[in-house]
Amino acid sequence: MEVKESIGQLAEKIGVPVGRLLLLLEEAGLYQRSAEEVITEDEKKTLLAFLKGSHAEDEGSHRKIALKPPASSTLKTDKSTDRRSTVEVEGRKKRNYVRRNTFDGEDVAQLSTEKSPRSAVRKTYDEETIPDGRHIGCVEWYGGSDSTKGRGNRFGFLDSVENGSVFVHESGLICSPLDMLEGRWVTFRIETTEKGLSAIDVDIAERDSDFSTILALLKNKNIPIKTRMRACFNVPLELEQPLIPMLRETFAEYDRVSSPLISDFPDAWYELDRESGIYNMLPDQVRGHRFNRQYPDIKRSIEILSNPERHIQREIDIYTSMSPQDKQLALSWAGSDSDYDKAKMLSARAAELVVAQHFSDLGMSVLDIAVHQVSGESDHWKSHDLLIDSAIPVDIKNARRTINSRTFVEYTIKRFKNDSLGRNVVIVGALSPNLTLDELERSSPWRGNRITVLGSTDRDSVQSLEQEYSQGELTVDFGDSHRWPIWIFNNDLESFPNQRNAIAKFSDCVNQVNPEDWNDCQINVIPAFLITGEEIPQSVRVGLLEWQSWYLDKIIEKSRCDELTLPWLYLFTFHHFLEAITNIRSADSKQYAPDGYLELLFYSKSNEQRPASLIDPLGVIKQLVEILTTLWDHRYSAQLLSIRDFSFKGEGLLRGRAPNGKRVTVLAYCGGFIEGKGKCGHSPLILGLHKTCSNCQMLICNKCGHCSDRCQQEKKGFILVKHM
Incomplete structure (x- = not known):
């Protein structure tokens, strides 16, 4: 009766590592094996035949020099099935060697001797020179298929940092073979076989908890920062001293990454006490997430106040969305058969429809007065286009984008008007794309065809600005000009329910925040304080220059009077710049520079539509700062300092x-x-x-x-x- 024996039991009996025996079975053509599987007598015979052939080849080989007589074990099969049933299996010990060029066919032989793209030199090692600790490297290749044998490969090669190319078999993996992707960093131990170096206990690098291995991973700058960061997850909070500088350096490098790479940091990091030695070393992303967990209402308020207000921009297929009456009205304004004039007036009517929908979505009642010009219902269209909430007459001024500028547009406002009841007419500005008549008449929507509601202005608002800036180094004179800039319009945040609620929620919760915790917020919180008028904590002001603090205080004063608007902020910043130009010694002593406005007004470098939390869809404040910075940089060459x-x-x-x-x-x-x-x-x-x-x-x-x-x-x- 045949005695069943597993591969692991056989390996123990003949005194060879189970990984080595699995490798021999693989070479003998016996595939898909694990140490627990039973090896049959027929399979033993197949292995014996392979080993006999292998020994015969080795007898004449000039590529191996044994320094000691090899110790041997015997592998036996049932005597009744084969007279020559015993063969020696060498358990080689001390040996200098050069890797054999044959392993699993000529293709593998060629691959194993080619230079790795990550290793300039292949090395040979005595068994005693190979450390017992874990090594790091990346997967050169693994798996694939062998077309000559019609089967999949269960092996590959690792590019070891210390040892060059190292063979790896599936039996030596801790991780799944599916993890063995080309270029992935792994850790492993090395054993020596007669075939060369072989990797065992292979796992992906970020799972390794060995202290020395983590240290080696962090020191190797060739390893992607994401992998090195994940290796830090295995570091206990009771830090080993040699790891502290490497952790600090790794965290700082991660903070310099343009966008977050990791979202699942260890919970223990979020629960650290602020007084912990590691707390201030943690990546900004971790401390920011901790802040958001602790103050969810503040987080939500800042999200609303910092994100662009999409409600003011609408995509519209101007031609197909209009009724025949709308088109008749628009073409009556053209005054000629010019395609240019027709396109301009179709855009103007489309802007009126968009503004009407805008106010309706904000919960206001809207009456279209402009259409009365066609219907003959009234002559109120002579003074205004819309009537909001039965009380506010609105005249809509639309401009089309210019050819060579992202923001510059002129609005023709010949005079501020009153309606038939003597009410001031509010001017609402809209900006349309500069499309031709053919483009407007497309049967399918024109992508990117957005009309933007820029906000409103009126006689009182303009006069207030003129009065405030009628003295000093900057005199603002709108005079009888009928051409108005794009920054004259303001979207009142109180008209937007989400913005209004965010301002109220921030004001309600601001005193609940530990002053030191503000520094953990990933986003610049100063703009939220500006729009709410709340006092900016000293912990947030740390690092600000004297001129910056003064500038912020003036904006907060205006905010507390409910007078902080986009036009005011534009002129105030302009005026502040000119005061620096005309008092250059004082400005230089205070380290004034216009780009210093950016860190005061914007939530982040990429945020340009919410200066001081105001709605600025075209980024005119950001562009102003850029212009002032250019002027400042050329203040001497342009002789700007002598101008008054x-x-x-x-x-x-x-x-x-x-x-x-x-x-x-x-x-x-x-x-x-x-x-x-x-x-x-x-x-x-x-x-x-x-x-x-x-x-x-x-x-x-x-x-x-x-x-x-x-x-x-x-x-x-x-x-x-x-x-x-």
């Missing part, structure tokens, strides 16, 4: 008086036209960077050559400027 009596025209012109008494243009935009396309709008044109016209002293656009309408009329007799 600055005046700012509503359409966006900054002029000053030079020492010779002449007015010079410091900042401008291009008011020229590009034939067949519309306004150029290139901005900013900056003194010192752009040429100044010797005739009109205006800056010359480097895109189209325009300086001023007067000059163009004198030189050419018409305004039209060809695109250069």
